[in-house]
Amino acid sequence: QKEVEQDPGPLSVPEGAIVSLNCTYSNSAFQYFMWYRQYSRKGPELLMYTYSSGNKEDGRFTAQVDKSSKYISLFIRDSQPSDSATYLCAMSPDSNYQLIWGAGTKLIIKP
Amino acid sequence: NAGVTQTPKFQVLKTGQSMTLQCAQDMNHEYMSWYRQDPGMGLRLIHYSVGAGITDQGEVPNGYNVSRSTTEDFPLRLLSAAPSQTSVYFCASSYSDRGLDIQYFGAGTRLSVL
Numbered sequence: 001q002k003e004v005e006q007d008p009g010p011l012s013v014p015e016g017a018i019v020s021l022n023c024t025y026s027n028s029a030f031q032y033f034m035w036y037r038q039y040s041r042k043g044p045e046l047l048m049y050t051y052s053s054g055n056k057e058d059g060r061f062t063a064q065v066d067k068s069s070k071y072i073s074l075f076i077r078d079s080q081p082s083d084s085a086t087y088l089c090a091m092s093p094d095s096n097y098q099l100i101w102g103a104g105t106k107l108i109i110k111p
Numbered sequence: 112n113a114g115v116t117q118t119p120k121f122q123v124l125k126t127g128q129s130m131t132l133q134c135a136q137d138m139n140h141e142y143m144s145w146y147r148q149d150p151g152m153g154l155r156l157i158h159y160s161v162g163a164g165i166t167d168q169g170e171v172p173n174g175y176n177v178s179r180s181t182t183e184d185f186p187l188r189l190l191s192a193a194p195s196q197t198s199v200y201f202c203a204s205s206y207s208d209r210g211l212d213i214q215y216f217g218a219g220t221r222l223s224v225l
Binding site for chain 2: 002004008032034041042043044045046049051088090094098099100101102103104
């Protein structure tokens with residue numbers, strides 16, 4: 001079993017919809033949680049990061065952590081075709097450990 | 112500001128050939144790393160460096176060498192290419208924000224080994 005699991009998709013939704021992207025993990029020691037966006041044939045770019053539990057909002061994006069369920073989510077409101085990309089989650093127990101990456105979920109926003 | 116620059120963008124090798132993937136950053140970051148990305152798998156760390164002259168192994172180091180003579184450059188060398196090394200390779204440089212490494216990635220090198 002992988003330490004971090006993501007549904008590979010593709011997840012296809014109409015423009016303007018609310019998108020929910022999720023990762024589950026097995027290591028209860030994870031404290032740092034990150035979301036990266038990767039456009040086709042590009043490198044990943046950091047979207048958001050959170051420490052421990054709770055929500056964090058940045059514009060149309062909200063990151064949520066549920067440590068009791070070992071589950072993190074990224075919500076995208078008012079989705080746009082430009083949001084079409086692969087979304088990767090990454091996490092680690094603390095700053096001295098390397099990030100553990102999910103395989104990514106491919107998101108397609110249809111105009 | 113170029114960020115992280117990787118060259119070449121594409122490369123085809125024959126089994127047994129060697130080559131060097133170049134990575135340069137202009138953000139004065141101390142921490143740099145190399146990952147490979149394969150379908151259905153997360154990014155896997157090959158090697159990393161915490162500063163000039165200091166390197167260490169990641170999760171999948173076999174078949175790869177690195178060196179770090181300057182803060183800016185972190186080349187990855189394939190010693191004797193194998194088909195299992197067909198992958199997309201990403202270099203990243205990072206800074207620490209309250210203990211968490213915030214990574215910036217290059218655009219990648221797509222490598223095929225025949």
